[in-house]
Amino acid sequence: MSQTNLESYWLPFTPNRYFKRHPKMVVSAKGAYYQTDDGRQLFDCLSGMWCCPLGHSHPKVVEAFKRQVDTLDYAPAFQVGNDTTFKLAERIADIAPAGLDRVFFVNSGSESVDTALKIALSYHRVRGEGGRFRMIGRERAYHGVGFGGISVGGMVANRKGFATLMLPGVDHLPHTWNPAQMAFSQGQPDWGLHLADDLERLVALHDASTIAAVIVEPVQGSTGVLVPPLGYLQRLREICTKHGILLIFDEVITGFGRLGSNFAAQRFGVVPDLITFAKGVTNGTIPLGGVIARREVYETLMAATAPEHVPELFHGYTYSGHSMATAIGLATVDALAEEGLTQRAAELEPVLQNAVHSLKGEAGVLDIRNFGLMAAVDVESIAGKPGLRAFRVFEHGFANAHLFRVTGDTIAMGPPFISTPAELEQMIDGLRAAIRASFKD
Numbered sequence: 001m002s003q004t005n006l007e008s009y010w011l012p013f014t015p016n017r018y019f020k021r022h023p024k025m026v027v028s029a030k031g032a033y034y035q036t037d038d039g040r041q042l043f044d045c046l047s048g049m050w051c052c053p054l055g056h057s058h059p060k061v062v063e064a065f066k067r068q069v070d071t072l073d074y075a076p077a078f079q080v081g082n083d084t085t086f087k088l089a090e091r092i093a094d095i096a097p098a099g100l101d102r103v104f105f106v107n108s109g110s111e112s113v114d115t116a117l118k119i120a121l122s123y124h125r126v127r128g129e130g131g132r133f134r135m136i137g138r139e140r141a142y143h144g145v146g147f148g149g150i151s152v153g154g155m156v157a158n159r160k161g162f163a164t165l166m167l168p169g170v171d172h173l174p175h176t177w178n179p180a181q182m183a184f185s186q187g188q189p190d191w192g193l194h195l196a197d198d199l200e201r202l203v204a205l206h207d208a209s210t211i212a213a214v215i216v217e218p219v220q221g222s223t224g225v226l227v228p229p230l231g232y233l234q235r236l237r238e239i240c241t242k243h244g245i246l247l248i249f250d251e252v253i254t255g256f257g258r259l260g261s262n263f264a265a266q267r268f269g270v271v272p273d274l275i276t277f278a279k280g281v282t283n284g285t286i287p288l289g290g291v292i293a294r295r296e297v298y299e300t301l302m303a304a305t306a307p308e309h310v311p312e313l314f315h316g317y318t319y320s321g322h323s324m325a326t327a328i329g330l331a332t333v334d335a336l337a338e339e340g341l342t343q344r345a346a347e348l349e350p351v352l353q354n355a356v357h358s359l360k361g362e363a364g365v366l367d368i369r370n371f372g373l374m375a376a377v378d379v380e381s382i383a384g385k386p387g388l389r390a391f392r393v394f395e396h397g398f399a400n401a402h403l404f405r406v407t408g409d410t411i412a413m414g415p416p417f418i419s420t421p422a423e424l425e426q427m428i429d430g431l432r433a434a435i436r437a438s439f440k441d
């Protein structure tokens with residue numbers, strides 16, 4: 001076991017007291033596997049945290065990292081540019097839905113969300129519609145942990161302690177998960193389209209002239225892979241267009257191939273006005289995120305009347321468009337295309353679907369959902385102790401050969417695109433064993 005002193009480090013989104021009594025340490029990672037400090041291999045069931053689609057230590061990424069650190073490790077983000085960062089913006093514009101081709105870089109998913117909200121506000125303000133200040137999020141959404149993100153987010157534990165500083169005027173659409181209507185759906189449920197009409201109710205309540213944007217994850221990831229009902233995203237698009245409201249897709253998880261397409265927007269055939277991204281863009285190797293804007297949104301801000309030496313948007317970070325991160329972003333986007341890995345994710349989708357739905361009928365399994373290379377299984381809670389059952393599943397997985405991700409009493413999976421069909425089947429066998437064991441604890 002590790003000799004590391006565990007006292008000083010405060011782990012995020014982790015029960016620290018428990019962790020420090022039961023530490024789980026990994027020492028290296030290669031391909032789809034981690035190595036633990038006691039010499040075991042763990043299959044990476046969630047591609048890191050949805051962010052390592054190529055698997056770990058991909059040779060193109062390693063090479064790009066070494067080359068870039070020798071060439072240009074850092075250059076100021078404001079007032080000067082570097083070739084690598086412009087190239088990645090161009091590559092992202094090439095693979096984004098038609099019409100979205102202006103890219104603002106940040107360092108994380110949380111920053112990408114706050115940036116998108118600021119762009120939406122600024123867009124309306126320069127068009128003379130500064131009264132549009134409201135943001136509409138959705139129940140059970142995760143948009144990171146900035147004050148913007150938790151305000152439009154819909155996870156009560158992340159919100160309740162910080163409510164006093166949240167954005168004013170935010171409202172929420174209902175989430176779309178209804179087990180009575182859609183339990184064990186494979187892919188998109190065919191019930192629930194009407195839930196998008198709730199946006200009309202919010203427009204009637206607040207008036208469109210006060211609403212800046214609607215933000216949704218095309219597939220809600222962090223609260224357990226909630227797949228949008230058929231037609232739902234199309235309906236949201238129609239209502240936003242009708243009322244001049246910007247539609248933001250938070251593609252921090254779904255961007256860069258997770259649904260077998262470059263972005264969820266293309267998979268669903270729905271084009272938003274802004275896309276937020278992070279995670280997969282650098283294969284998780286270095287933090288990077290961003291916002292892809294519809295050209296007209298960018299042009300509107302550029303056409304504002306301020307003198308030319310004044311920035312059009314008072315926003316940005318020391319590490320926006322960091323040359324190391326964008327070099328690795330280029331290597332990642334190249335590897336996804338050249339090695340056919342986005343296509344491979346599409347091919348693995350039915351394998352994952354068949355495997356995960358084989359858990360139907362297992363004692364304690366309440367629902368199973370899947371879309372693209374994303375899947376989730378809900379397990380029966382232990383009375384009075386929500387989250388403990390799935391936590392036990394996680395412990396059993398870790399003690400054997402699988403690093404699962406749990407949220408509440410849900411186990412979420414999003415394996416690397418380099419996985420083999422056999423590995424996906426073994427992952428589900430591992431989950432079956434861990435679920436059974438969790439009911440014997």
Ligand SMILES: Cc1ncc(COP(=O)(O)O)c(C=O)c1O
Nearest residue numbers: 108109110142143144250252253
């Ligand atoms: C949809 C979505 N948005 C935003 C975030 C926040 O990203 P980060 O943790 O990089 O700030 C996440 C993280 O999981 C996410 O899934």
